[in-house]
Every structure is written in structure tokens, then in C-alpha cells.
Amino acid sequence: MIHRDIKPVNIFLDANMSVKIGDFGLATLELFSKADNEQVDPSVINNISGQTKDIGTGLYIAPEVVNNSAYSKKTYDSRCDVYSVGVVLFEMFYRPLPLGMERLEILQHLRNGQIFPDDFGENLSKIAKERLKKLISWMTNLNPEDRPKIRDLLEHELVPFFESEESDFQKKHKENLRNRNTKLYQHILSGFFSLEMPSAADYLYDNVIIQDPDFLEVRRQEAISQIAEELKVVFHLHGFYELNNHIFTPAHLTHNSQTKSRPFAVLEQAGFVVPFAVLEQAGFVVSACPDLRTNFARYCARNAVEYMKRFSIGKILSAADCPGTHPTERVECAADIVAPLSASSKVAAEMIFMIVELQKNLRILSGLKQTIRLGHSRLLESICANHGCSDSTTMRQIRDCLHSMTTGISKKRSAEDKAYCLGIAAEISQSTAMAIVKMIEPADTFEELKSRMQKLLKHKSKEVSDPAKIAIDEIYQLLTELSVLVPDKVSVEFDPGLAYRPNMFSDGLLYLSQVAIPMKGVMKKTFVFGGGRYDSFLFCERHMKDAIVSPLAAYGLNISIESLLGIQQALELPPPSVCRALIYALSPAAEKEAVEFVKELRQSGISSSIYHGFASAADALLAYCKATAIPYLLTISSDHKVVFYEDINLTKSSKRATYGDYAQSKMSKEDALKVIANTENQSPMVNAPPIHESVASVEPTRLSLPPSMASFGNISVTFAMVDKPTHNGKKRMESQVRAVLQEVVQNFNSKTKLEVFVCDLQPELLLQIIGAVNRRFNDEELIAAFLPLMAGRQKRELESLKDHLLPLFSGNNSTMNPIILWSRPVDSYYKVIM
Known part of the structure; x- marks a missing residue:
């Protein structure tokens, strides 16, 4: 259709500010209505005659529609409306023109010679003004064949993509994505995977995580490996099997309705991890598990597991703060016990016992004061219901806020500060928030906790009393079972306001362990272990085709290895050392001597390595040793002389430093071997277990005292x-x-x-x-x-x-x-x- 009279008075705005065109009295059907005339050869259109001329408004009419013009012999099409729109567009971006000669003169200059007034686009940037002039000049071209068609305009970069058009495009695109079996869907999918990554994006993708000029990551991973070995010893001793499950799960499991609309920072504080999602080649969105437990829950559901004790140590991937970069990595350890519901209190006690055992056997935590905090999700539910905060949304907001106050290294908060944060986060009044804060103050003994909860236990409303009774009974049963497992006194704090990863642990008992570490002269508590009961989470992973099992109780324990590394750094503990001696041959003639010397060291049980790189001076070798925590460096010359360097900070030697932090001396190869062997035997700290011990698997004797250890x-x-x-x-x-x-x-x-x-x-x-x-x-x-x-x-x-x-x-x-x-x-x- 051709309108033939587009001008400002025929353009309208509706109540939604959408543009509408009116007055179709002069409109006509375009030629070749049964075919797309824009696909027809222009020479064919030019031979067609009989179109009405001199129709429309003078200042907006296209040249080919005017009789006796240079282009009047041409047959017009929808491009005559493009011309009229070009004139209207000029008026929209120019100052209002009064009716009279000025308006007539300016528009005639535009029509006849595409001459723009000097003050056109004065409120626009230089680039925007030039682009606008180019667009209007193109649309008002006198020759209709050089004028753009409507399709050309819509696809050109000079014309922005309108929101309504974008909405229509999105609707059609969603329809195509729903029909997975169509060729169009496969075309869209293949288009995604055929896109090439720009070289700049390729460089920046993992640039941050691989930058390690000082080999800090090498030492970090060695420390993680040492922690993992210590954890495995304890878990194996207590009958836990190592089970590492699959990495990816369907995205709806990790990015559910609770997390979709919530900001990244809020999700992090609330215990949610924004998952790292990817599109796989079948067109399904999958995401890396945000923890080591979601995949285990699916494993239990598919295999009808009724009893299992397992642990897993691995990396967790989450979405990076900056899109287009490598996902964020962190190392965690998760331990779980799934058992029949009747054994719930026994399983909970065993989990608390595991926390005590881990505290004793992890080298990093040795000697630090530990506090175990016990809580119950039902107790917090009862307290909130007592203050009129029983709806699910408010409860979720309260749990999220309390979780953010619980974990991490935190300063002691005042009651007013807690109430303020709780009131803002849960959108409740400050008086209500303060009342809740007073109710959730920790208790030193179970008797104190029970006496403080008497008001809730005797409440007339079952919505308040029933959850409180369940919580108190389960805590009492836990303490009874714990007294059998742990004869020694354990420092336990009863925390009614304890919340930990509420999206998972929301079905009963909660436990969290903190240790006090010195930071800048002040003792601060940092979170190390945490977990709780997650029956509901496990049940939600069940599928209708899974085998039916009896009701289960599931308890989990998270161990933050990143926190353990932070404690090691805060306490300035010596880094673990894999290689104890580095040997460097100063000339090709000394390489054979270096190999023989390394053999002798290894036969003596001392780990050693040959440096095969080139070093112009000893400083470069010592810098490498310092970065990789190697305490001994030996350079061998062709005359069999050995220059011996010992890092007295690592060996804790009483020798004096003569070369930086090193004690330097010259000696024979035999003397060097004796010095290293004697120093290693007298070293107060055992840096690594013997090889035969590290190879052993599940043997209780691994925790026994070897004859070479102190008693x-x-x-x-x-x-x-x-x-x-x-x-x-x-x-x-x-x-x-x-x-x-x-x-x-x-x-x-x-x-x-x-x-x-x-x-x-x-x-x-x-x-x-x-x-x-x-x-x-x-x-x-x-x-x-x-x-x-x-x-x-x-x-x-x-x-x-x-x-x-x-x-x-x-x-x-x-x-x-x-x-x-x-x-x-x-x-x-x-x-x-x-």
C-alpha cells in the first residue's frame, strides 16, 4: 500500500505514545500486489503507466508523483512515502517553523538541492548530526531509484531498532527456540557455535587467573593438597568413602525461581552462588554445580540410596563478576551422611564429632580455640512466628540476613546494628526486628536455652509452640548421643538465630564451627566448618521414575579450604615443601655429577630435583627456590665443588645468614649430603609424611604414632x-x-x-x-x-x-x-x- 499523503498532520500518537498514521483517503494499492514489487526489475515497473499524478501535499510530495518534473515519467512505488517521511523527519529535528515564506524557502531548499540550514541539529553531537543528515539526504533523494526502500531503511545501521520491532522479533525468536526439531532452530543453534572469539576476548578470558609471576598458585595448590591429605586420613578413619560426582546439572536446579531475580551481591550474602551456565550442543542450558552436594543428591535419588557416608574434595565454579571471563573457582570439601530417619540424632552427633576430630587432626587448626555453634531451623521459625513474621518471603529474607551475619570473618555487632540490618533486609519494623534479635541471643548451656524458650513452648498457638518443641527435643537428643561419642568437654554455644546456607540446610539441626585467629593484634573468629540437615533438598531431587525408599535423614558438612588457607597465611605458618633440594650444574661437564647427587639424595629419602633452565647468577635460582619453598640449593661445578645455600627461615636453623636469607658455604658433595641429612633429621617440624604412608589408603594406623615421632x-x-x-x-x-x-x-x-x-x-x-x-x-x-x-x-x-x-x-x-x-x-x- 502507498499512503501518498504522509505529513505531520496525518501522524498521530495514541495513549501509549505509539505512532499511528491516519487519513488514508489518497492511499492506493501498490502495483504487483500479488508479488513483492521490490523484487521486480525496475525496468518492468517503468513501462507501466496510468498512475495518478499531482496527488498529495506540495511540500511533502515526491518528485515522481508531480507532473512535468524530471522524474514524472517514472512509475512510483512505496519509495514516494519514504520521501515524504524524510521531509517530516527533517522537521522533527529542526526548530519549529512558522507558517510563511521562511518555512516554504527552507523546505524547498531541502527538496530541490538537499541544502540544510546552518542551525540544523545544533542540539546534537557532531557525529549524530552527520548521521542524521546522511539519512535525510538518502530518503529525500530526487531519483527514486537511488532512494532506499522501506526494507533497506529498517535493516540499515542509520535507523535504530525500535522497541516494538524488537519485541516482535523476540516473540518470533522465542517461538523458533521452542520448536527444537525445526531447521530454523538448528540454524540458530549452529550460528551460536560457529561464532569466533575475537583475539582480545581470547586473551582476556583467563588472563587474570593464570597470572602467577611469583608462583603463588603453585604453593597454594600444594597447601591445598596437604590439607586434602589430612582430611582424607580423618574421613577414612571414620568410614567415609570418597565419592566425586558429575560436574554439570540442568540449569533449573541451580538457578531456580529464588535466585533468578536477585542481584549477584545479595545472592552471595544469602548463601546462593550464581551458577556458571553454558549452552550445550543439543540446545540445553546446563550449569556447573554451585556446591559439591547438589550432584550427590541426584546420585542418591537415582540409585535409591538408603545409607551412605561419603566425602568429596573439589573445585566449585560460579559465574564471574565480569561477563566473558573465566568462571570463579574455589576449593571446598563436603561430607555427607544419608541414613534412615530413625537414626537422625545419631547421624547428627557423628557430624558434630567429625568437627571435633577435624579440629584435632588438621595441622593448621592445631592449638586454636574452637567454638561450635548449634542451632535449629524450627527454633528460628517459632521465634519469627511469635512476632508475626511467618510468611515464607519474610522468613527467607530473615534467614538470608542472618546467614550473612554468621559466616566469614566478622566483627562483633551490637544488637542495634543487627536489628537495623534485619529490619532493612526483611522489610519489617525496627521494633519487631529488635524483639527478634533479643530472642536469638546465644546461650551458653542447654538449660539456659530451654528456659529462655519457655514462652514459645507454652504458647497457645501451635504455629509457635510446635516448632519450638520439635527443636528443643532434637537438640536434647543430639546432646545425649554426643556425650557418648565425645567424652571430653566440647565448647558448644546454642544459637537460636543460626542460619547457614538456608537454600539447602533448612530441615532441622544446624552446626557451625569457628576458630579464633590473631589478626592485626586482635583475635577474630573465622568460619571453618558448617552444615546441617537437608532432607527436603534431597527429596526435591527425586524423580517420579526413581525407586521409592523409606524416609531419610540427610546431614551435610562443608569445609572451607579457602578459609583454612587464610588461617595458614594469618598465622604465618611455613609453606609446604615438596622438593627439599634443588641441584644446578654450572657447566655441561657437571651435569653427570648433578644426576648422581640427586640419586643419592633420593635414596636417602630426601626429595630433590635438577634445575634444567639457564641461570646467569645464583640470585635467579634462589628466587625460584624462595617462590617454590625449596630450603636447599646446591650448585655443582666441573671440579666437583659444591656451593651450598640453606634457607634458614624454612629450616629453622641456628646458622647465620651470609647471603640474603641464606646461609652460604662451600663443601664437597659428600659433606653437602651429610648436612642435608642431619638437618632434615633434626628438623623440628615434619614437613611431609613418608612415601609409604602417603600411598596407604583406609588404614586406622595412619593416625597412630610412628616410632620416629615425638612422644x-x-x-x-x-x-x-x-x-x-x-x-x-x-x-x-x-x-x-x-x-x-x-x-x-x-x-x-x-x-x-x-x-x-x-x-x-x-x-x-x-x-x-x-x-x-x-x-x-x-x-x-x-x-x-x-x-x-x-x-x-x-x-x-x-x-x-x-x-x-x-x-x-x-x-x-x-x-x-x-x-x-x-x-x-x-x-x-x-x-x-x-
Whole structure:
């Protein structure tokens, strides 16, 4: 159809500000209505005659529609409307023109010579003005054959894609995507996979994660490997099987309705992980599991698992903050027990027992004060219902907010601060939020918790009382079972407001373990272990075709390996070392000697390697050793001479540094072998288990004390107190020291004597001492280190400890035995001076 009279007065806006064209009195059907005239040869159209001329409005009419014009012999088509729209477009972007000669003159200049006034587009940028002029000039071209067709306009870059057209396109595109069996769908899909990645995007995709000039990632992964080995030993001892499940699952499982519309930062705080989703070649969207438990739940559902104890250590992928870059990686460990519902309390107790065992057997956590927090999802549900917050949306918001306050290294929050955050997050009044905060204050004992919840237990509404009764009963049953498994006293805090990954753990008992670590002189608690019960999550993974099983209780435990690495860094623990000695041949003639020397080291059980690269100076080799935590470097010359470098910070040697942080000396190959062997045997810390131990699988003897390890006979306890304890008090404290240091002793060589000094100092002062005292100090340096500390509190106690330590730092004492400072008996806190 050709309108033939498009002008401003015939263009209308409806209530939705959509453009409508009116007055079709002069409209006519375009020639070749049965075919697309734009596909017809123009020479054929030009031979057609009989079209009405001189019809339309003078200033907007196209030249080919006017009689006696240079183009009047041409047959017109829809391009005459394009001309009229071009004139209207000019008026839309130009200042309003009054009726009269000025308007007539400006439009005639545009029509006849495409001349634009000087002030046209003065409110536009230079680029936008030039693009607009180019578009109007194209549309008002006098020759209709050089004028664009409507299809050309819509597809050209000069014309933006209108929202309504985009909406129509999206609708058609969605229809094509629904019909997976059509050729058009396959064409769209193949188009995605045929796209080439630009070279810049290819470079930037993984540029951030592979940047590692100082080999920090090498040391990090070695530390992870060491932690993983320690975890496996404990899990195998307790009958857990290692089961690593598949990586990808359908995207709807990891990106459900709860997470789709929520911002990235909110999801992270609430325990949700934005999944890393990919389009696979069949056209389905799958995503990497945001944890190590979602895939295990599907495994249990498909295989009708009724009882299983398993653990898994692996990487978790989540969507990167910056699109088009490699997904974010983090390493986690997950342990799970699935058992019949009747064994629920026993399974829960075993999970708490696992937390205690892991705390004892992980080297990084040894000696740190641990607090286990117990909570129950039903208890929080009862508290919220008591304050009128029982709807699912508000409960979810409250759990998400409490989870963000629970995990991570956090400062102590005031009740007002908690109430403010809770009120904002859950959209409830500050008075209600404050009332909830007061109800969820932690309790030190179960009796205190129960007495504080009496109001809920006796509430008239079953919506409030029933969940509280269930929670209290299950906590009581857990404590009963736990008393059998853990005879020693465990520091437990009862937290009614505990929430941990509420999207998964929402069916009962919750547990979370935190350890206190020194950070910038202040003890801060950081999350290490956490988990709870997830029956509902497991049930939701069941399919109608899965075999029916009896009701199950599922408990999970998450271990944040990233947190363990952070603790290792905060405590400045020595990095794990795989290779103990690096050998470098200074000339080709010395390469054979280097190979023979490495063989001798390996036969002695000392891990070693030859450096095959080129090094112009020793500094380059030492930089490599420093980056990869190799304590010994040996360069061999053609005359069989060995230059020996020892990193005294790693070996804890009493030698003096003569070359940077290294003790440098020249010796023969045989002497170098003896020095390394003697130093390794006398090293106080056992860096890695022997090869035969690391190969062993599930053997309880892996946690037994080998003959080469230290025993209780290596411990010497000295009471550096102002007021000497009684005989019975000494015996009691010695037993306490030996019990707590049971696992620590195993990390030392059998020839190493441990000097334990029990004092009256608070843990904060011990940390200051550790920061000020070096084991290689002499007696004068020790006194100088204590002087600033004695200017403050507990002066007498510090004086007593200093006097007892002085003999070990005198010039006559060269044993360099490790020293363990033990705080007040009530704290059971200690630090080691190596």
C-alpha cells in the first residue's frame, strides 16, 4: 500500500505514545500486489503507466508523483512515502517553523538541492548530526531509484531498532527456540557455535587467573593438597568413602525461581552462588554445580540410596563478576551422611564429632580455640512466628540476613546494628526486628536455652509452640548421643538465630564451627566448618521414575579450604615443601655429577630435583627456590665443588645468614649430603609424611604414632608463674597440657625436646610475645624484646616468664629446642616459638 499523503498532520500518537498514521483517503494499492514489487526489475515497473499524478501535499510530495518534473515519467512505488517521511523527519529535528515564506524557502531548499540550514541539529553531537543528515539526504533523494526502500531503511545501521520491532522479533525468536526439531532452530543453534572469539576476548578470558609471576598458585595448590591429605586420613578413619560426582546439572536446579531475580551481591550474602551456565550442543542450558552436594543428591535419588557416608574434595565454579571471563573457582570439601530417619540424632552427633576430630587432626587448626555453634531451623521459625513474621518471603529474607551475619570473618555487632540490618533486609519494623534479635541471643548451656524458650513452648498457638518443641527435643537428643561419642568437654554455644546456607540446610539441626585467629593484634573468629540437615533438598531431587525408599535423614558438612588457607597465611605458618633440594650444574661437564647427587639424595629419602633452565647468577635460582619453598640449593661445578645455600627461615636453623636469607658455604658433595641429612633429621617440624604412608589408603594406623615421632616423653613442663601451684594443681595442669598437645607432639621429630612454659598471661599478651621474640635471639635481645611489653599490664607475670626463658637463650645453650608458651589454664591457649 502507498499512503501518498504522509505529513505531520496525518501522524498521530495514541495513549501509549505509539505512532499511528491516519487519513488514508489518497492511499492506493501498490502495483504487483500479488508479488513483492521490490523484487521486480525496475525496468518492468517503468513501462507501466496510468498512475495518478499531482496527488498529495506540495511540500511533502515526491518528485515522481508531480507532473512535468524530471522524474514524472517514472512509475512510483512505496519509495514516494519514504520521501515524504524524510521531509517530516527533517522537521522533527529542526526548530519549529512558522507558517510563511521562511518555512516554504527552507523546505524547498531541502527538496530541490538537499541544502540544510546552518542551525540544523545544533542540539546534537557532531557525529549524530552527520548521521542524521546522511539519512535525510538518502530518503529525500530526487531519483527514486537511488532512494532506499522501506526494507533497506529498517535493516540499515542509520535507523535504530525500535522497541516494538524488537519485541516482535523476540516473540518470533522465542517461538523458533521452542520448536527444537525445526531447521530454523538448528540454524540458530549452529550460528551460536560457529561464532569466533575475537583475539582480545581470547586473551582476556583467563588472563587474570593464570597470572602467577611469583608462583603463588603453585604453593597454594600444594597447601591445598596437604590439607586434602589430612582430611582424607580423618574421613577414612571414620568410614567415609570418597565419592566425586558429575560436574554439570540442568540449569533449573541451580538457578531456580529464588535466585533468578536477585542481584549477584545479595545472592552471595544469602548463601546462593550464581551458577556458571553454558549452552550445550543439543540446545540445553546446563550449569556447573554451585556446591559439591547438589550432584550427590541426584546420585542418591537415582540409585535409591538408603545409607551412605561419603566425602568429596573439589573445585566449585560460579559465574564471574565480569561477563566473558573465566568462571570463579574455589576449593571446598563436603561430607555427607544419608541414613534412615530413625537414626537422625545419631547421624547428627557423628557430624558434630567429625568437627571435633577435624579440629584435632588438621595441622593448621592445631592449638586454636574452637567454638561450635548449634542451632535449629524450627527454633528460628517459632521465634519469627511469635512476632508475626511467618510468611515464607519474610522468613527467607530473615534467614538470608542472618546467614550473612554468621559466616566469614566478622566483627562483633551490637544488637542495634543487627536489628537495623534485619529490619532493612526483611522489610519489617525496627521494633519487631529488635524483639527478634533479643530472642536469638546465644546461650551458653542447654538449660539456659530451654528456659529462655519457655514462652514459645507454652504458647497457645501451635504455629509457635510446635516448632519450638520439635527443636528443643532434637537438640536434647543430639546432646545425649554426643556425650557418648565425645567424652571430653566440647565448647558448644546454642544459637537460636543460626542460619547457614538456608537454600539447602533448612530441615532441622544446624552446626557451625569457628576458630579464633590473631589478626592485626586482635583475635577474630573465622568460619571453618558448617552444615546441617537437608532432607527436603534431597527429596526435591527425586524423580517420579526413581525407586521409592523409606524416609531419610540427610546431614551435610562443608569445609572451607579457602578459609583454612587464610588461617595458614594469618598465622604465618611455613609453606609446604615438596622438593627439599634443588641441584644446578654450572657447566655441561657437571651435569653427570648433578644426576648422581640427586640419586643419592633420593635414596636417602630426601626429595630433590635438577634445575634444567639457564641461570646467569645464583640470585635467579634462589628466587625460584624462595617462590617454590625449596630450603636447599646446591650448585655443582666441573671440579666437583659444591656451593651450598640453606634457607634458614624454612629450616629453622641456628646458622647465620651470609647471603640474603641464606646461609652460604662451600663443601664437597659428600659433606653437602651429610648436612642435608642431619638437618632434615633434626628438623623440628615434619614437613611431609613418608612415601609409604602417603600411598596407604583406609588404614586406622595412619593416625597412630610412628616410632620416629615425638612422644609425651619429649615434653618438659615448667611453671613460670608468680604464685606457684600446689602439687595436685601441677599434676592437673600437666595432664591438661599433655591432653591438648597430643596431636601437636606428633608433628615433631623423636629427637626434639619440647619446652612448655605454663604462665598466668592472657592469650593477647602471648600473641605480642610471639610477634616480638625470635628463637635465634640471645639473652640480651630477649630482655630488649620484653621491655616494651612490661610497660603495660601483668608486669610481674611477664617478669617471671622472662626469667624462666633466659637460660634457653643464653650463649651456653645451642639446642634451639622449640618453646611452647601456655596461657592461663582456664584459656588452654598456647603458641609455639620455633
